Amino acid sequence: MVDVAVVQTNELGDRSYIAHDGQLAIVIDPQRDLDRLQAVLDEHGLRCAMVLETHIHNDYVSGGLQLAHQHGAPYAVNGADEVTFDRQSVADGDRLDVGDMQIQVVATPGHTDTHLSYVITGGHTPAAVFTGGSVLYGSVGRTDLIDPARTEELTRAQYRSAHHLAGLLDDDARIFPTHGFGSFCSSGSAAGGQDSTMGQEKARNDALTAPDEDTFVAKLVAGLTAYPAYYAHMGARNRDGAGPVDLSPPHQVNPAELHKRISAGEWVVDLRDRTAYAAEHLSGTIGIALGQQFATYLGWLIPWGTSLTLIGENPQQIADAQRQLVRIGIDRPDGSAVGTPQDLADGHDLRGYRRATFADLAAAQQAGDPVTVLDVRRDDERAHGNVPGSTHLPLHSLLNNLDKVPPGPLWVHCASGFRASIAASLLDRAGHDVVLIDDEYATAVDSGQATG
Known part of the structure; x- marks a missing residue:
């Protein structure tokens, strides 16, 4: 048997x-x-x-x-x-x-x-x-x-x-x-x-x-x-053979230290969902919502070896993120902070940006507002259809191509909103004016706004 x-x-x-x-x-x-x-x-x-x-x-x-x-x-x-x-x-x-x-x-x-x-x-x-x-x-x-x-x-x-x-x-x-x-x-x-x-x-x-x-x-x-x-x-890590993991809570960072890390350009990643992050977040942070794709996209985007600090609403979020990260060889975050943006602001201004739908995009375009649509899907997705007139920069190549991002207000979309939310946070961090299209691309196809 x-x-x-x-x-x-x-x-x-x-x-x-x-x-x-x-x-x-x-x-x-x-x-x-x-x-x-x-x-x-x-x-x-x-x-x-x-x-x-x-x-x-x-x-x-x-x-x-x-x-x-x-x-x-x-x-x-x-x-x-x-x-x-x-x-x-x-x-x-x-x-x-x-x-x-x-x-x-x-x-x-x-x-x-x-x-x-x-x-x-x-x-x-x-x-x-x-x-x-x-x-x-x-x-x-x-x-x-x-x-x-x-x-x-x-x-x-x-x-x-x-x-x-x-x-x-x-x-x-x-x-x-x-x-x-x-x-x-x-x-x-x-x-x-x-x-x-x-x-x-x-x-x-x-x-x-x-x-x-x-x-x-x-x-x-x-x-x-x-x-x-x-x-x-x-591959190299597996050929060397990995040792045991340490899932104990990482060092707690106070608000003053947190802002020093942000000012130094370190990766400070906010684990809250994209709705909460868009509404309000610490300037200079990156929003990658904790979920099934968290480690995949953090590991894909972070310059390997960069100092990483996690922000969570509670200790369990930090622990869940750690578990995902050890699986891809990010063994220990350099610190963590728990609390709301207001708790961690330490006198610094908070930022936010608008969330919208494809219907909102159509309304803005009809009103003659200055709009640049940025598509952050992969090349293979783009090949099947797009929003006419949109600019294409796949999320995984965005950080290396920030000089190619058009000026002015950016309406950012992917297939469902998750990758667009990460891109919006990276663009917001770089000083761009962003609107997150938190909507299904299929709705744009159904309405005739997009091909595919």
Whole structure:
């Protein structure tokens, strides 16, 4: 018998897994905040007997080495990966035993050169197959993270790996990917969902339903989009092996010190929702609302290594932000402050800016008001439609292109308001007059204000 417990990390669009026989557990692709995994082990009365890594991750810092140390368990990593820590080297064709479970190691290059999948069997249950960034639900992992110049080569490898797994496994084999639930490591038409089998994937997966390899390669490569800048730092961190996390409360910063940090140009990030931030905030701060996309966009935008101070309405907001940040290698904020803008103002003026809808934009344009519409969506989104006459600067490139921002009042939009709210805060910080279009782009399309 092989049972599988799923530990979701919705904020990054990933999953970790605990495969077990009722007593011993195999943990696959653990995230860094291990207390969540430990709680599942404790709940089921399991002992972690082995940790498996499908690949050197690009989108998060692995907790695998630390988990293995905590439990005195072998840490299985591809022997071809250049790492600085001791591990149990594994390779294609290896077979391992843990209790009543058998592990078959399968090379599935594509997402990375050394990517592995693990087929775990035991008893009479169908095989559980942990595919990492290879076969996802409906699609596969992206193939441009190792070297953009090798994207086509790795995409062809990804296609062949998917077909290799499809030929190796029975249709009832249960598929458990790490990516594909919102992660930027996904590509193509990832289907999400709670579960899948190889039979289901043969019927719907991009790699398994394409008429041929060339068609698949052309479609996947054409669909690749921008990915977070912090990915550049994850591989090196994972090859070195990350130590334990410290989620204790960061140093409390008083209002006077907070303003010194703001004046010095440090990143002081306000975690409140975008409505509250737009209404009133400390001048010079950056608004990134705490939610599922918080760490992704903070990590994408912050100059790596910059001093970071968090502002929250309460200590729990700070703690939740810390947990998200350690997963991407921002181990400790340099400080935090809790309170309302009035509490933290310390005699300094507060700022705010207007929130509006696309209908408000139409009214302003009809009234002849000076209006510049700034679209901060990605290039691939812009290619499908736009507000005629709008300026386009993707959010992820905004800080490097502030000199290209038009003068005058800026009406800032994205697809739903979240990214536009971050852009508005960055532009407000830079001294621009901004209006946040806190509205769905689809409404502008429906009203005829935008194409798409």
